[in-house]
Every structure is written in C-alpha cells, then in structure tokens.
Amino acid sequence: MSAVPGESTMTATQSLWSRGMAAVLTAQFLSAMADNALLFGALALLRNQHYAPWTAPLLQEFFVGAYILLAPFVGPFSDSRPKGTVMLLANGVKLAGSLGMCLGLNPFLMYGLAGVGAAAYSPAKYGILSELTSAENLVKANGLMESSTIAAILIGAIAGGMLADWSVPATLLIVTACYGAAALANLMIPRLGPAEGFKRVSLATSYRMFGGSFKGLFGRPAARFSILGTSLFWGAGSTMRFLLVAWVPVALGITSNSMPAYLNAMVAIGIVVGAALAAKFVSLKNAHLALAAGILLGLTVCFLAGITTLTAAFVVMGIVGACGGFFVVPLNALLQDEGHRSVGSGNAIAIQNLSENFTILVMVGLYTLVTRTGVSVNATAVSFGICMSASIAALWIYRHVASQSRAAPLAVKA
Helix, strand or coil, X not given: CCCCCCCCHHHCCCCCCCHHHHHHHHHHHHHHHHHHHHHHHHHHHXXXXXXXXXXXXXXXXXXXXXXXXXXXXXXXXXXXXCHHHHHHHHHHHHHXXXXXXXXXXXXXXXXXXXXXXXXXXXXXXXXXXXXXXXXHHHHHHHHHHHHHHHHHHHHHHHHHHHHHHHCHHHHHHHHHHHHHHHHHHHCCCCCCCCCCCCCCCCHHHHHHHHHHHHHHHHCCHXXXXXXXXXXXXXXXXXXXXXHHHHHHHHHHCCCCCHHHHHHHHHHHHHHHHHHHHHHHHCCHHHHHHHHHHHHHHHHHHHHHHHCCCHHHHHHHHHHHHHHHHHHHHHHHHHHHHHHHHCCCHHHHHHHHHXXXXXXXXXXXXXHHHHHHHCCCHHHHHHHHHHHHHHHHHHHHHHHHHHHHHHHHHHHHHC
C-alpha cells in the first residue's frame, strides 16, 4: 500500500504520547484558556462602555463570521504548511486582537480579529493529530485534545470572570500574555512536512476547490453525520454561554461577572468526564452511540427553568457537560479519519468549521432576536433544550435510515 503524498512516515508508527503531542496539547491549552478569558473580558468591557445588553451575543457573531469567510482558505493553508507553523501564526493574530482591545480599539472588530486567528488555528490543531499518532489512537488523541481544551475553558472562564470583576484592562493584558506563551509552545512542535505542496490559486479557484472538497466530504455518509452532529453541539454550546449570562441574575439573583463563568466552568468539568468516558467506551465503529448523550443534553437544559438554587445549577451544568463530551469526541474522531482518507485533514476541519460556525451564527442570531422580543429566559431555556434534543433525535433517525438503505441492495443480492 503506497503512502499518501506528503504524509509523514511517522504517522503509522507514532505512539499516543510524544514530544510533539505534548507541545500541541500545551499550546492548545494556553490558547484556549486565553480564548475563554477573552470572552468574559470582552463582555465586561461592553458593560463598562455601556453597550445595550442585547449586543453581547454580537461578539460571537463577529467571531464566527471570520470562520465562515475564511473557510475556503484555512484548510488548504493548513495542509500546505507545517501545522505547527500555522498554529504559531494563528496565535499571533489572536494576540493582535486581544492587544487591540487593550489599546481601546473597537471591541467587536478586535474580537473578530481574534476569530480570524481562531479560524486558522482550528484545522491545524486537529489536523496535526492524525500526523502525530495512528488511526487506532485517534479517538484517544481527540480525548486528550478535548480534555486539554475543556480544562482550558474551565480555568479561562473562571479566571476571566474573576479578573473582570477586579479589572477589565488587567484581564485583557493577561489574556494577551497567554497568547504569547501559546506561541512559544508552538515553537516546540516538531516540523512535520505539509500534507500538500503550496499552490498559488486565485480567489475564484479557492472557492471552487473548497466547494469541490465540501461536496466530496458531504458525499461520505459518515463524514456528513459527524459534521451535522458537531455543528449542533457547538451551536448549542455557544448559545448556552449567553443564555447563562442572562439566566443567572434572573434565576439566582447574582449579578457578578464571575458566576456565569463558574457555571460555564462546571460544564467544562463535565465535558472532561464525558470525553474520558467516550475515549474508553466508544470507537470509530460505534460512534453513533454518542447521539444518545446528545439527546439527553438537550433534555437536561430544560431543567434550568425550574432551578432556583446554586447547588442545583452546578449539578445540571455538570450533567450537560458530561453529555456534551461523550457526544462530541467520537464524532470529531470520525470526521478526522474520514477527512484523512478523502479531502485531507485540514480541509475536513475547515469544512467542519464552516458548518459549525454557520450553525453558531444562526443559533446565536436567533437567540439575540428572541432576547430583543422580551421572551423570558426560562421559556427560552426550555424551548432551546427541546429543539436541541429533537434535532439530534432527527439526526439519529436519519443515520439509521441511511444505513438501512445502503444495506438493502446487499441483502437483495444475497
């Protein structure tokens, strides 16, 4: 069997733990921690500058807008260069966005600039996993990546909320320093060869090539199933952040910046647990089992409407996180395997990012509209949870029907 052009020979033999994997996980931890602290710092900055409350979700719209606009380019960019180098450059762009907020530039535009860096960073951080380890270890590698990310979300959310209650400028300066530290960690990643050679192409050609990759990847049932599932997860997760910011003062009577951050951190703890369970009990062959956890996630969100105590809120958020971790880790691994076999891991993650961020754009946009119309936060939570569970149940049914239709001709032939 011939090697894939540009593929590193270390892929087939590399163990799960290596210097390269440790460097990637360290860089990801620092960068993701800064991402999450930056969000809470930016939200506090908007309040300090007396923006209307409904404008807070617009930060996310600027952020994900960068993902959508750059989707045709970041995958080929990631595959045409050593992915450690791509991660280094992307962290530099994130640092510029954070520094811009420190200097008093428009917070929405600067948060969007951080989104540009994040858009370039994502295909590289996930795509490099298939270059550093074997397919047999890919789910475990994803479990490590998700655990590192969620631990960063945990610490970043708590630190961002606490620091924002103390000093918004100090929060933004510390975030900028974290991006700098992440860039230093990127320098420790081994310089693996690019998956493809660099090609100069026009804007129209880039979109056409991306369209071809998109069509090819979505033509693979397992990849389509994975992308739709992770898109629902991240769309729901982004909406939940802003829902918690609005829900905490109404249900719990707490108005600090830190409490919504603590609850988001509890979700992160749950995701670490769920990711660990998924790495232990789920493989690429039975990745569809993760959908049950996704349905339970939505149903659990509905319980927010009846919660009035802090203890109950933490328990519910922990369950939501555990369901989310068990749900998303196998689907990510499935997509990376499918992408590595077809359009390239960088292109696959870029396509996934486009789908996920389009879903975030729509879901956060709908939440913003609902907020402006004055619908109560408890009614919003129940509606959101029901829609989430129903969507994942529909995806499960679709997956079952599609698998049955593919198996039918074989049965007739037999």
